[in-house]
Amino acid sequence: MSTRRLLALPHLDIHNANALSSPFTIGFPAMTAWLGFVHALQRKLQAAGFPTLELVATAVFSHRCDLQTYQGPGDFVHSIIGTANPLDKDGKRSAFIEEARCHLDVSLLIEYRAQEADEARMERPEFLPLLEQLLTRMKVAGGDLFGFKTPQLHVLDDSEQQAVRRLLLNFMPGFALIERRELMQQAMEEGADALDAMLEYLTIHHSCEQSDAGEMTWRSQRKAGLEGEKPGWIVPIATGFQGISPLGIAKNQRDPDTPHRFAESVVTLGEFRMVHRIHNLDEVLWHYHTDLNKNLYLCQQAQPETTDLINHGRY
Structure with missing residues (x-):
């Protein structure tokens, strides 16, 4: 078993994070936002x-997600609570594009690697104050970082299951975001369309039964998971991008030295799972994965087989 070095960032208090995780989903920020912050x-x-420090994988634990929407009396849909722009010279509100926002309480567990000299320096007392100073000047998922608890460094062996469990239970109460693209893969292998496969697991079916005494009983259920598994809190999540144009140079691009391409979001299914149901670190750690042959730039977790998201779990 390998030794893992971990950096915990507990209870990041984030305000006004970007809640539009993809062009057609709203809620918890996309995984690209979390891994982008860590990068x-x-x-x-x-x-x-x-200079040799690498933050190679990240776990995300959600303690609170307050989506800034409002549903008035008798309203069928929720409305976005927008921020007001300053008045123009005529005393009117200027036109603006509504942006969905959310307030978050999130903890991150980051696996890191470095050469021995940098590892030794990270264990010195001055490292954590330096880290806190850097964090106070950063954005997280487009939101403002208002505060956080003291970061912690951990060195664990994968074989020490009790130590791993104790570490994970520090993030209770909370939900770990894990990838469930295999649910969509199974449905699409059975002939379902990508969007239908996603909605099949997100739809709540309500049924009503009437007893002999005339009493009505309502039941709500969602589709079972693999081999009869009852999935937890299943949600659509944005996990990366697929290029839809050739690599090249675009006019006025932000970085003139890096090739540019247009891309669309990759969306699949994820699950918010209670931390006490997590048994090892690989279940929760996300990392970057690129497949240039298929123009895919992804955030994903270790799974038995990496499959093509164009045909499995993507739309």
Whole structure:
């Protein structure tokens, strides 16, 4: 078993994070936002004197997600609570594009690697204050970081199951976001369309039965998972992008030295699972994965087989 070095960022208090995780989903920020934040933190730490440090995988634990929407009396749909722009010279509100926002309480568990010299420096007392100083100047998923609890460093062996369990239980109460693309894969292998396969697991079916005494009993249920498994809190999640144009140089692109391409969101199914149901770190750690042959740039978790999301679990 391998030794794992982990950095815990407990209870990040984030305000006004981007809740439009893809063009057609709203709610918890996309996985690209969380891994993007961790990548930005890696670059700041490398520039601060840890050049060999790599933050290679990230687990996301949600303690609270307050979506900024409103449903008035008698309304069928929720409305976005928007921010007001300043008045123009005529005293009127200027036109703006509504942006869905959410307030979050989230913990991150980050696996890292570094050469021995940098690992030794990270264990010194001055590292955590430096990390806290960097965090206070960062955005998270487009939102403002208002506060956080003291970061922690952990060194664990995969064989020490009790130590892994104790570490994970530090994030209770909370839900770990895990990938469930295999649910869509199974449905699509049975002939379902990608969107139908997704909606099949998200739809709640209500049924009513009347007893002999005339009493009505309502039941609500969702589709069972693999081999009769009852899935938990299944949600659509954005896990990356697929390129839809050739690599090239675009006019006025932000980085003139990096090839540019247009892309669309990759959306599949995920599950918010209570932390006490997690048994090992690989169940929750997300990492980057690219498949240039299929133009895929993904955030994913370790699964038995990496499949083509164009035909399995993507729309």
